[in-house]
Amino acid sequence: TVVVVDFGSQYSQLIARRVRELRVYSHLVPYDATWETVSSLNPGAVILSGGPSSVYEPNAPRLPKWVLDSGLPVLAICYGLQLIAHEMGGQVAPANVKEYGPAELQVEDESSPLFDGLPKSQRVWMSHGDSVISLPEGFWCIGSTVASPYSVVTNGKIYGLQFHPEVVHTHYGREIISNFLFKIAGLEPVWTPSHFIEESIQRIKDEVGQAKVICALSGGVDSSVAATLIHKAIGDRLVCIFVNNGLLRLNEAEEVLGVLRDQQHLNIRYVDATDRFLSALHGVMDPEEKRKRIGECFIRVFEEEASKLGEIEFLAQGTLYPDVIESATADTKAAAKIKTHHNVGGLPPDLKFKLLEPLKYLFKDEVREVGKNLGLPDHIVYRHPFPGPGLAVRIIGEVTPERLDIVRRCDAIVRQEIEKAGMYREIWQAFAVLTPIRTVGVMGDARTYGYLVAVRAVTSEDAMTAHWARIPHEVLDSIGSRIVNEVHEVTRVVYDITNKPPGTIEWE
Ligand code: XMP
Numbered sequence: 037t038v039v040v041v042d043f044g045s046q047y048s049q050l051i052a053r054r055v056r057e058l059r060v061y062s063h064l065v066p067y068d069a070t071w072e073t074v075s076s077l078n079p080g081a082v083i084l085s086g087g088p089s090s091v092y093e094p095n096a097p098r099l100p101k102w103v104l105d106s107g108l109p110v111l112a113i114c115y116g117l118q119l120i121a122h123e124m125g126g127q128v129a130p131a132n133v134k135e136y137g138p139a140e141l142q143v144e145d146e147s148s149p150l151f152d153g154l155p156k157s158q159r160v161w162m163s164h165g166d167s168v169i170s171l172p173e174g175f176w177c178i179g180s181t182v183a184s185p186y187s188v189v190t191n192g193k194i195y196g197l198q199f200h201p202e203v204v205h206t207h208y209g210r211e212i213i214s215n216f217l218f219k220i221a222g223l224e225p226v227w228t229p230s231h232f233i234e235e236s237i238q239r240i241k242d243e244v245g246q247a248k249v250i251c252a253l254s255g256g257v258d259s260s261v262a263a264t265l266i267h268k269a270i271g272d273r274l275v276c277i278f279v280n281n282g283l284l285r286l287n288e289a290e291e292v293l294g295v296l297r298d299q300q301h302l303n304i305r306y307v308d309a310t311d312r313f314l315s316a317l318h319g320v321m322d323p324e325e326k327r328k329r330i331g332e333c334f335i336r337v338f339e340e341e342a343s344k345l346g347e348i349e350f351l352a353q354g355t356l357y358p359d360v361i362e363s364a365t366a367d368t369k370a371a372a373k374i375k376t377h378h379n380v381g382g383l384p385p386d387l388k389f390k391l392l393e394p395l396k397y398l399f400k401d402e403v404r405e406v407g408k409n410l411g412l413p414d415h416i417v418y419r420h421p422f423p424g425p426g427l428a429v430r431i432i433g434e435v436t437p438e439r440l441d442i443v444r445r446c447d448a449i450v451r452q453e454i455e456k457a458g459m460y461r462e463i464w465q466a467f468a469v470l471t472p473i474r475t476v477g478v479m480g481d482a483r484t485y486g487y488l489v490a491v492r493a494v495t496s497e498d499a500m501t502a503h504w505a506r507i508p509h510e511v512l513d514s515i516g517s518r519i520v521n522e523v524h525e526v527t528r529v530v531y532d533i534t535n536k537p538p539g540t541i542e543w544e
Contacts, residue, residue, distance in 0.1 A: 038062040038217065039079045039108075041069070042361075043087030043097050043115050049361060051083055051113070051202045053399055058214050059225035063397070064361055071102035081109045081221035084116025086200065090130070090166050091115075091122040099123045109221040110194040111213070114164055117189070117196030124172035135162035135183045138205060143188075145178040149219040150188070150195055150212060159207045160187070160199035167198070195220065229402070229409040233265065236394050240269035247349035249392055250342055253278040253304065254424070255292035258354030258395060260416050261407040264300055265394050266352050268410070272303040274352065277341045279334060282310030283426030283440070286448040295416055309337045317428060317435045323544035326435065330425045351389035355396045356403065358498065400498075420465045421499065429544040433472040442525050443470040446489050449518045454493065457511045464502060466493035468519070469532075469543045477520070477527030486527035491515055493531075494541055502536040 038055045042048040042064050055062035063077050067087075082103055089096040099119045103110060112120045118128045141160045143151050160181070168186040171177065175196075179188030187198045195216060201209035217223045244266075251263050253276040266274045276296070280289045289306070296302045316329040342348060395403055407417040427443050428435045446468035454466045473488040491512070496502035516529040532539075 037077045037079050038081045038083060038221075038223070039074055039077055040064045040083045040085060041067055041100065041103070041116070043067050043085050043089070043119075045086035045088075045113075045115065047200060047202050048085040049358065049399075051085055052357075053401075054202045054210065054213055055083070055217065056227060056399070056402065058210070058217055059227045060217050060223050061227040064357075067097040067100060069100065071100075071106070074102060074106075079106070079108055080223050081111070081217065082106070083216075084110065084112040084119065086114030086116060086163070089115060091118050091128050107193075109216070111216045112194060112196040113200060113202070114198060117198055118164075118166055118168060120194060120196055121168040121170075121172055121175075121186075121189075124175075126168055126172040126175070127170040128166050129169050130165060131167040131183065133183045134165045135167075135181075136164075137162060139181040139183065139187075139199065141179050141181050141187055141199065143179050145176075148178045148190065150178065150190070150215050152215050152219055154208050154211055154215075159205070160201075160209075161203045161205035162199050164198060168196075229405040232398075232402075232406060233268070233409060236265055237269040240266055240392070240394060243392065244270055244273070244350060247273070248345070248347065249274045249350040249352050250345065250348045250389070251276050251352035252338060253292070253296065253302075254422075255284075255288060255416070255419070256354070256422060257400075257407060257417055257419050258356060258403060260292070260296060260354075260412060261403050261410065262352055262354040262393075262395050263296065263302055264410045264412060265406070266392065267300065267302050274303060275345055275348075276302050276304045277338055278304050278306050279337050279341075280306065280308045280310060281313040281330065281334065281426060282308075283313060283330070283428045283435075285422070285427070285451075286444050288422075291415065295413060300411070305341055307337055307341055309333070312337065314435065314437065319434060321433050323429055326428050326544070327425050330428060334424075349390055350392040352392040352394070354403075355391075355393040357395075357397050357399055360396050418461055420460075420463070422465075423542060429542050430467060431470045432543060438525075439470055442487065442523060443468055443489075445523045446470070446519050446526065449522065450491055450493070450515055453511055453515045453518065454507075456514075457508070459505075459507065459511070462495065463505050463507075464494050464496035464499065465541060466491075466505070468492075475528045484527050486525050488528045488530065489519060489523075489526045490543070491519075491529060491531050492541070492543070494536070496536075496541070499541060502541050504531075504533045504535060507531075 040052045040062055052062040052064045122128050139162045141158050143156045167184055174191045175189050177186050177189050181187045184198045189196045201212045253259050263276050297304045313333050316333045320326050404417050431439045431443050450466050450468050454460050469490040471488045475488050477484040493505035494502035495505050519526055519529050
């Protein structure tokens, strides 16, 4: 394991991901993690992240004592480097010139294993206000930029970088991290999806024993992968409950059941609760009220089903690593991040089950790789996120069967055209929103008066920020004409060009 110590950099997760992309398992820990925690991870190397603090501020995070005591190879990035310098007897000061953006690194020692196979001059990405101005004893400089003479330093065991190798703007960042892992720390690239699957199956067997596990299946990639993995470990003692709330996309229930029940043979109880959800939504206009009622209805249906199954010990959830990190670092306050959590499954926190979260150390792209390895088809593995309250939050105003039918048909057209254009994967989410606005149109010689539909498509890394997708005009054109021609209730289609922030991805 590579232990990534998080000093609050916006890039800490990225560091962990980069290491995993090189097939080495990495684990993010807060800067105040104890050696007890760290040693249980079987550490083979340490990476110190950057961070927003200055080492000479009174409350700045300190270098954990175990970092030097453990004798592990260390890669110290930005603030990490400054900490090392500061704690080991060097000096750090506010830089004369703050450096943000690209810089040219001159390699001073081409024989260093860190630069093995890399050019003497390379583009790196800087983002720092402080600089190391004198080195601790035993350190020497092996790379510099004009503004940062001590850009890369080492004492043979610890390597410090003033720039950020984890961001793509550092041209050889991946190679530098790779050299550190393999040539310096001597690690092996053994962290693969199949390795993870084998390990998890064993861990799930050990944890669950002969008990039963229940899981709410949504058809999204996370719950599908989690369920498939658990099923491999304990077979039909995993019972999946798939609630059709009547707010799903066209053919969604059929597709999910087709794969997970018919191909993967998961033990699935399918509940069509459309009528219950729609009556709960009757007359409701307010988006938060819609969410609340859908959530409550879901819990009731889920509990009713669960109670039919006898003694159940575990509830499986498709929680991912970013959520785990997010809740952990929320307390340490090193990072100045703000995140609203959407309760994806809508399950209450006071359920009597123990949680089984086999994906809680994976990033999204790793979940996809695992899903592929488990034999799940692309349309599950690359499925766009879909909100728990479903189409209900894509109908502005009251949800009625008629409006659901309209938005569902429009949504299917958006999806088909995006797929046809080969853009499905590069887009984060794409969908139609039905507004209560009526506008005038003309068809043949007749005046029409129908709904205004908005098309929303965004690109995003994590749904925290999003850009409206630059869909080619021809694709927008076919979406627009198909909707107006095929969905007669609609007379006008507009494209949403709002970024997030300030807009949200969903309209409600
Ligand atoms: P917003 O609209 O806040 O959405 O930009 C961010 C991401 O969350 C999804 N979303 C939800 N997911 N329950 C969910 O499970 C919800 O109530 C909900 N609201 C939004 C949204 O689709 C996007 O991926």
